[in-house]
Amino acid sequence: MSRLRGKVVIAQGGGPTAVINQSLVGAVLESRKFPEITDVWGALHGVRGIINETFVNLSEATTHNLERVAQTPSSALGSTRDKPDAEYCHRIFNVFKKHDVRYFFYIGGNDSSDTVRIVNEQAGQEGYELRTIHIPKTVDNDLPITDHCPGYPSAARFVACAISGVNADIRALSGVYIAVIMGRHAGWLTAAAALARKHDDDGPHLIYVPERQFSIDRYLDDIDRVYKQYGRCLVALSEGVWATRNEEGRVAPLAVDLMSRAGRQPEADAHGNIQLSGGALADELADIVQKRMGIRRVRADTFGYLQRSFPGVVSSVDAREAREVGEKAAHYACRHNVDGSVVIKRTGDYAVKYELARLADIAAKTRHLPDEYINTESNQVTDAFHSYLRPLLGDNLPCLERLWAPVARVG
Amino acid sequence: MSRLRGKVVIAQGGGPTAVINQSLVGAVLESRKFPEITDVWGALHGVRGIINETFVNLSEATTHNLERVAQTPSSALGSTRDKPDAEYCHRIFNVFKKHDVRYFFYIGGNDSSDTVRIVNEQAGQEGYELRTIHIPKTVDNDLPITDHCPGYPSAARFVACAISGVNADIRALSGVYIAVIMGRHAGWLTAAAALARKHDDDGPHLIYVPERQFSIDRYLDDIDRVYKQYGRCLVALSEGVWATRNEEGRVAPLAVDLMSRAGRQPEADAHGNIQLSGGALADELADIVQKRMGIRRVRADTFGYLQRSFPGVVSSVDAREAREVGEKAAHYACRHNVDGSVVIKRTGDYAVKYELARLADIAAKTRHLPDEYINTESNQVTDAFHSYLRPLLGDNLPCLERLWAPVARVG
Numbered sequence: 001m002s003r004l005r006g007k008v009v010i011a012q013g014g015g016p017t018a019v020i021n022q023s024l025v026g027a028v029l030e031s032r033k034f035p036e037i038t039d040v041w042g043a044l045h046g047v048r049g050i051i052n053e054t055f056v057n058l059s060e061a062t063t064h065n066l067e068r069v070a071q072t073p074s075s076a077l078g079s080t081r082d083k084p085d086a087e088y089c090h091r092i093f094n095v096f097k098k099h100d101v102r103y104f105f106y107i108g109g110n111d112s113s114d115t116v117r118i119v120n121e122q123a124g125q126e127g128y129e130l131r132t133i134h135i136p137k138t139v140d141n142d143l144p145i146t147d148h149c150p151g152y153p154s155a156a157r158f159v160a161c162a163i164s165g166v167n168a169d170i171r172a173l174s175g176v177y178i179a180v181i182m183g184r185h186a187g188w189l190t191a192a193a194a195l196a197r198k199h200d201d202d203g204p205h206l207i208y209v210p211e212r213q214f215s216i217d218r219y220l221d222d223i224d225r226v227y228k229q230y231g232r233c234l235v236a237l238s239e240g241v242w243a244t245r246n247e248e249g250r251v252a253p254l255a256v257d258l259m260s261r262a263g264r265q266p267e268a269d270a271h272g273n274i275q276l277s278g279g280a281l282a283d284e285l286a287d288i289v290q291k292r293m294g295i296r297r298v299r300a301d302t303f304g305y306l307q308r309s310f311p312g313v314v315s316s317v318d319a320r321e322a323r324e325v326g327e328k329a330a331h332y333a334c335r336h337n338v339d340g341s342v343v344i345k346r347t348g349d350y351a352v353k354y355e356l357a358r359l360a361d362i363a364a365k366t367r368h369l370p371d372e373y374i375n376t377e378s379n380q381v382t383d384a385f386h387s388y389l390r391p392l393l394g395d396n397l398p399c400l401e402r403l404w405a406p407v408a409r410v411g
Numbered sequence: 412m413s414r415l416r417g418k419v420v421i422a423q424g425g426g427p428t429a430v431i432n433q434s435l436v437g438a439v440l441e442s443r444k445f446p447e448i449t450d451v452w453g454a455l456h457g458v459r460g461i462i463n464e465t466f467v468n469l470s471e472a473t474t475h476n477l478e479r480v481a482q483t484p485s486s487a488l489g490s491t492r493d494k495p496d497a498e499y500c501h502r503i504f505n506v507f508k509k510h511d512v513r514y515f516f517y518i519g520g521n522d523s524s525d526t527v528r529i530v531n532e533q534a535g536q537e538g539y540e541l542r543t544i545h546i547p548k549t550v551d552n553d554l555p556i557t558d559h560c561p562g563y564p565s566a567a568r569f570v571a572c573a574i575s576g577v578n579a580d581i582r583a584l585s586g587v588y589i590a591v592i593m594g595r596h597a598g599w600l601t602a603a604a605a606l607a608r609k610h611d612d613d614g615p616h617l618i619y620v621p622e623r624q625f626s627i628d629r630y631l632d633d634i635d636r637v638y639k640q641y642g643r644c645l646v647a648l649s650e651g652v653w654a655t656r657n658e659e660g661r662v663a664p665l666a667v668d669l670m671s672r673a674g675r676q677p678e679a680d681a682h683g684n685i686q687l688s689g690g691a692l693a694d695e696l697a698d699i700v701q702k703r704m705g706i707r708r709v710r711a712d713t714f715g716y717l718q719r720s721f722p723g724v725v726s727s728v729d730a731r732e733a734r735e736v737g738e739k740a741a742h743y744a745c746r747h748n749v750d751g752s753v754v755i756k757r758t759g760d761y762a763v764k765y766e767l768a769r770l771a772d773i774a775a776k777t778r779h780l781p782d783e784y785i786n787t788e789s790n791q792v793t794d795a796f797h798s799y800l801r802p803l804l805g806d807n808l809p810c811l812e813r814l815w816a817p818v819a820r821v822g
Contacts, residue, residue, distance in 0.1 A: 306577070399722070
């Protein structure tokens with residue numbers, strides 16, 4: 001089987017992660033080894049950079065520069081939220097044909113995998129020989145088939161660290177603390193808060209994810225119970241939790257519900273994703289606890305953009321795997337001459353191997369937290385989830401130690 | 412000079428920091444070396460633990476446990492916001508007399524230093540021989556006399572890292588990003604955002620601190636100018652920025668202004684500090700930019716409680732100095748038999764020594780950012796501030812590297 005001769009175009013789409021550049025650098029350095037690859041180009045700002053013909057020549061990036069870029073969070077090539085339709089794809093091919101591009105690697109999440117699928121199908125229809133590989137990344141961890149997505153373990157590490165710090169904070173000053181964590185449709189990142197727990201009375205005492213319907217009454221009952229037991233309560237909650245709107249009988253994300261009550265119009269991107277960030281949900285959930293339960297010290301934070309690209313808070317496992325899925329993209333395309341999405345298979349506790357899935361099986365699909373990871377009360381994760389996530393968080397987790405000293409005799 | 416024989420009581424007050432336990436452990440381990448010290452007791456939850464007689468015996472804590480506690484963020488003994496009056500102090504002395512306590516070390520910020528001053532004066536008035544030492548800590552860095560406060564460098568490192576990550580994030584996806592950072596009266600922590608800048612076009616492009624009056628019109632003009640130049644704008648702003656309320660002609664924190672417009676009553680603690688946390692300020696400042704300037708992607712985060720006790724994000728310089736001010740407290744009290752507040756003097760670039768200041772010169776005073784650290788336009792910090800902060804951030808700052816590759820020839 002003779003290999004396709006031509007250029008590689010690589011690009012990054014969607015929200016950034018702490019390790020997305022590991023995948024970029026893995027794919028670039030590996031591609032540069034094949035004599036059939038005439039050049040490795042990076043498109044600036046995703047597919048938009050292709051139709052605008054804004055490319056940089058990564059064959060001329062130094063290894064030192066690339067290795068340092070690999071350690072830097074957030075898409076070094078820039079990103080986009082553009083979702084190509086047939087016409088957009090046609091323009092992509094015209095550019096590919098013009099420059100003899102035969103390999104297209106796109107690093108991204110759910111929406112980007114759909115972009116790769118569309119481009120791949122269009123290539124087939126136009127009879128243009130093109131290898132297309134989707135390289136997975138998303139802090140949301142909601143791609144199907146793969147055991148987990150590069151980017152998620154580092155964001156999970158951030159969330160677990162943040163929650164363990166806040167846990168120490170409210171242990172010192174007491175009260176109720178509510179953390180609103182990223183996750184529009186799936187609760188993977190919010191669930192990661194559970195890994196902050198070391199002692200039985202540590203937070204998060206309550207975890208609410210979009211996989212279960214949220215009820216304000218149950219939320220208040222839960223907090224009341226925990227607060228009475230420990231004198232404090234730490235809640236981790238997904239930005240995308242759903243609530244029933246009784247007046248109209250329909251169900252909407254709680255954040256959107258609160259926004260529309262405040263007379264604000266939720267913003268949506270080209271993929272139809274509603275923008276849920278902002279502090280209103282956290283503030284409202286704190287306010288309700290304060291007013292209805294009469295607890296004075298109630299605090300809430302929205303973790304926002306810090307959780308997906310915080311420099312230095314990186315899982316060593318995530319960094320390594322993100323690098324490897326990038327390398328494997330080059331192997332599958334250049335050596336095996338096939339299209340698909342690179343997926344991670346867990347083969348031990350903890351060991352993995354990489355495989356290639358069909359684009360149609362990945363694209364624009366959402367994997368939710370399975371039932372066995374959520375407790376029956378829908379307010380906590382299970383031991384099975386702990387076992388799933390623990391090896392992904394990486395080495396050298398920070399130290400959190402309680403003072404151990406006997407009570408002084410004062411009688 | 413014979414040394415006072417009796418117990419040490421040590422406690423922690425106010426908001427936690429990432430290194431407050433270094434000071435605790437420094438003071439405990441050093442105190443345990445003096446034969447005149449009969450026991451080292453820790454009061455749980457600050458001065459409240461003294462009047463409640465809830466003590467732990469730190470003479471019986473293992474060195475291993477203490478060394479790991481030292482690396483753990485947030486007050487290991489618990490904290491309080493209580494502000495003792497004369498009656499409260501009288502109860503403290505009764506407890507001290509009952510248990511033969513002759514040394515009182517209190518680790519805290521502005522309000523805690525005032526507590527130490529009151530207890531010290533009361534001791535003098537009652538003729539009870541007691542050595543009282545204030546050990547400084549505050550992420551706000553607003554204590555006078557000391558070059559900087561332990562806790563601030565680590566919080567500053569968190570802010571600088573967070574902003575450099577967000578900077579990479581908005582560089583990838585463009586738009587306007589507003590970070591609301593802790594700082595009720597002083598802009599030290601917000602100013603730390605400036606250290607995230609590496610390249611000329613890096614954010615934070617604009618920095619607003621409580622030392623200068625904030626104007627919405629100037630804020631919008633500033634963002635407009637930056638956005639036109641770079642296609643993006645990153646703003647760092649203190650939660651405590653002040654705004655003129657024109658209707659009544661009086662000046663109030665912008666956050667309080669927004670809160671009262673929304674019909675909410677600001678919460679205050681025993682020291683009269685108004686609770687400014689919550690996402691309303693950030694949301695409102697983002698909303699104004701979106702509506703008035705028509706920029707679509709405007710995001711805002713309130714860094715909230717993450718910035719003061721994030722495990723693992725610690726300045727090595729801060730950890731060392733926090734330990735040393737704790738040790739010095741024991742030296743001043745036990746060897747020199749004097750009262751006061753331990754302060755850090757900068758003696759080189761970078762070197763420090765420790766001295767003891769009079770409690771009356773520290774207590775309940777606020778040190779603002781000096782004029783030479785703020786630019787004339789009141790929207791950025793100066794090189795002098797960079798020189799002040801840079802050595803405090805510690806070793807091994809995370810890598811942030813831009814891709815360097817030539818533009819591909821497409822013509």
